[in-house]
Amino acid sequence: MNPFVKIRRDLHQIPELGFQEYKTQAYLLAYIHSLPQERVAIKKWKTGLFVKVSGLNSKKTIGYRTDIDGLPITEETGLPFSSQHSEQMHACGHDFHMSIALGVLTFFVENPIDDDLLFIFQPAEEGPGGAEPMLRTEEMREWMPDMILALHIAPEYPVGTIAVKEGLLFANTSELFIDLKGKGGHAAYPHQTNDMVIAACQLVNQLQTIVSRNVNPLDSAVITIGKITGGTVQNIIAEKARLEGTIRTLSPESMKKVKHRIEAIVKGIEAGFECEAVIDYGSMYHQVYNSEELTREFINFIKEADAVQFVECKEAMTGEDFGYMLKEIPGFMFWLGVDSPYGLHHAKLTPSEEAIDVAVRVITKYIALKGNQS
Structure with missing residues (x-):
């Protein structure tokens, strides 16, 4: 068995949520120390890692980032190496991402190039x-790469496919939590209450007008x-209600406009239903915007590479906090075809492990080319 397939299977069994990746960090450290x-x-940061591989005659630093956390999903793949952690699963391919990163890291430890390399094992994607707090660390400032790249598995593409585009790849994203508080009471006396189930229903309907009428x-x-x-129960009018959702836009300006409209509509709900409302945007991710020159160069490299097929993809409404790194460091992210009948964040996601070797070969050849340029 390919050693990095085994690593993928080991990691698949121990998915952990953001900033709780203690077993994952220990596994990665044990392998890297071998x-x-x-x-x-090696420098640790919370549950993540910075790993620098010094070059032979360094003039720059090339960064490679992988995410390491799992999702709060109960696995339904039936695989013999299924998750051992209740209600947690690598349902977004981060086990693949880590095993590929270790494959690339191993190659360059054994076959050093001129330039320095920085491998970033990022928690809590x-x-x-x-990503954003890692950028602010002393470790990152000391080892700041001159360029950076990353990949994400793509279930919809066959193995051997590399999909990428210049410019915008992933959207700006924000979580959305809205808590409503009114006045509860007996179901037989609605006139004495402020029903937050009704308020929540009205709010959902009004929120759907933002995209159709304000964007x-x-x-x-x-x-x-x-x-x-x-x-709480069927015969008590609800005093509280909570809405949980997500916002996706293709520009930072649209994100600001959408949030402005959400806040205006929520104020109207407060007035109309005589209730209190609190908005929390939770985690917010900056768009993934690929550097045109580096991406074009990578596309030309892929077109000439053996055993891989280039696809110019469209931008997607998915979110990735790698966007924060690309905001400050030139680089790009690309899709890696893994040919799964089930998509990302699905309990039955089963990517083809053949894609691991494809990715390691492509990335090592590309980085070796970049890292040995005069």
């Missing part, structure tokens, strides 16, 4: 967000309310 250490330097039709935005909770 490699020759002459050129390796799924939330509350690890330019040539732009794109999404407001999804994925969860509503309210009330």
Whole structure:
């Protein structure tokens, strides 16, 4: 068995939520410490890692980032190496991402190039967000890369496919939580209450008008309310209700406009239903915007590479906090085809493990090319 497939299976069994990746960090450290250490330097940050591989004649530092956290999902794959952690799963491919990163790291420890490399094992990508705080660390400032790249598995593409585009790749995203508080009471006396179930229903309907009536039709935005909770039992009018959702936009300006409209509508609900409302935007991720020059160069490299197929993809409404790193460091993210019948964040996601070797080969060749340029 390919050693990095085994690593993927080991990691798949121990998914952990954001900033709780203690077993994952220990596993990564144990493996990295098993490699020759002459050129390796390791610094821990919370549950993440910075791993520097010194070059032979460094003139720059090339960064490679992988995320390491799992999702609060109960796995339904039936795999013999399924998650051992209750209600937690690597349902977004971060086990793949880590095993690929270790494969690339191993190659360059054993085959050093001129330039320095920085491998970033980032926690909490799924939330509350690890990229932005990692950028602010002393470790990052000391080892700041001159360029950076990352990948994300893509279930919809066959193995051997690399999909990428210049410019905008992933949307601006924000969580959305709205808590409503009115006046509860007996179901037989609605006139003595302020019913927050009714208020929540009205609010959901009004929120759906924002995209259709406040966002330019040539732009794109999404407001999804994925969860509503309210009330206690069937014969008590609800004093409280909570809406949980997400916002996605293709520009930072549209995100500001959407939030402005949400706040205006919520104020109207407060006045109309004589209630109190609190808005919390939770985790917010900056758009993933690929550097044009570096991405174009990578596309040309992929077009000439053996055993891989280039696809120019469209931008997606998915979110990725790697966008914060690309905001400050030139670089790009690309999709790696893994040919799964089930999509990201699905309890039955089963990516093809053949994609691990494809990714390691492509990335090592690309980084070696970049890292040995004069």
